[in-house]
Amino acid sequence: MISVAIDGPAGAGKSTVAKLLSKKLGFLYFDTGALYRVLGYYFIKNKLDYKNPEVVKSNIKKIKISFKFVRNQQKMFLCDEDVTYKIRNGEVSMAASIISAIPETREFLLGIQRDIANKNNVVMDGRDIGTQVLPNADVKIFLTADVRVRAQRRLKQLRRRNPNVYYRDVLNMVEKRDKNDRERKISPLVPARDAIIFDTSRQSLNRTIFKLTRIVGKRINGKK
Ligand code: DC
Numbered sequence: 659m660i661s662v663a664i665d666g667p668a669g670a671g672k673s674t675v676a677k678l679l680s681k682k683l684g685f686l687y688f689d690t691g692a693l694y695r696v697l698g699y700y701f702i703k704n705k706l707d708y709k710n711p712e713v714v715k716s717n718i719k720k721i722k723i724s725f726k727f728v729r730n731q732q733k734m735f736l737c738d739e740d741v742t743y744k745i746r747n748g749e750v751s752m753a754a755s756i757i758s759a760i761p762e763t764r765e766f767l768l769g770i771q772r773d774i775a776n777k778n779n780v781v782m783d784g785r786d787i788g789t790q791v792l793p794n795a796d797v798k799i800f801l802t803a804d805v806r807v808r809a810q811r812r813l814k815q816l817r818r819r820n821p822n823v824y825y826r827d828v829l830n831m832v833e834k835r836d837k838n839d840r841e842r843k844i845s846p847l848v849p850a851r852d853a854i855i856f857d858t859s860r861q862s863l864n865r866t867i868f869k870l871t872r873i874v875g876k877r878i879n880g881k882k
Pocket of ligand 1: 751783786
């Protein structure tokens with residue numbers, strides 16, 4: 659199976675790029691952040707203190723997380739509840755980021771992610787795909803962009819669902835999440851040594867996709 663790992667901070671464009679790239683390649687697209695988000699949602703929904711690592715550790719294995727693909731869309735479930743859209747808000751993002759710093763959380767999700775890559779040609783995006791989840795991925799891309807550009811992009815996304823979101827708050831949240839994800843002890847957000855680093859701040863989406871499709875295509879063909 660062929661795997662393409664796309665890592666990077668929030669708002670760098672990972673999911674947009676990964677989706678388009680997977681379509682071009684005919685691969686499955688898997689968003690690993692959604693797994694962490696479902697866990698975050700569980701703790702919020704059950705009013706559990708996810709900032710307390712002991713609470714997280716003692717609950718994590720009870721969580722029944724699953725997903726299915728419906729017309730190429732990755733639907734996320736907590737038990738039987740479809741949480742695909744409920745996990746897309748600022749509160750869940752922060753909870754996911756905090757919970758993701760706990761080793762037991764990462765271990766809990768590792769098998770699920772590897773299993774997908776074992777069974778499918780996949781473009782997988784996240785924070786540690788190239789470094790921890792799929793260290794032997796065929797191609798590794800680390801997408802990055804200036805934090806202000808990333809905050810603007812996130813703002814646009816969030817405003818689709820809630821017009822009362824403000825740039826300052828989003829910037830604050832993105833900076834906080836960056837700090838959490840980069841400074842955690844386990845699987846921090848860093849580019850893999852063999853990752854292609856790609857800055858999307860000044861690139862249009864079309865240009866980004868054009869360049870990355872070429873790079874990925876060359877790498878994959880070079881390995882055949
Ligand atoms: O990609 P995202 O914004 O949906 O991810 C939400 C949080 O989940 C992110 O802030 C950190 C965590 N995460 C992670 O630690 N490792 C991954 N592979 C994906 C996400």
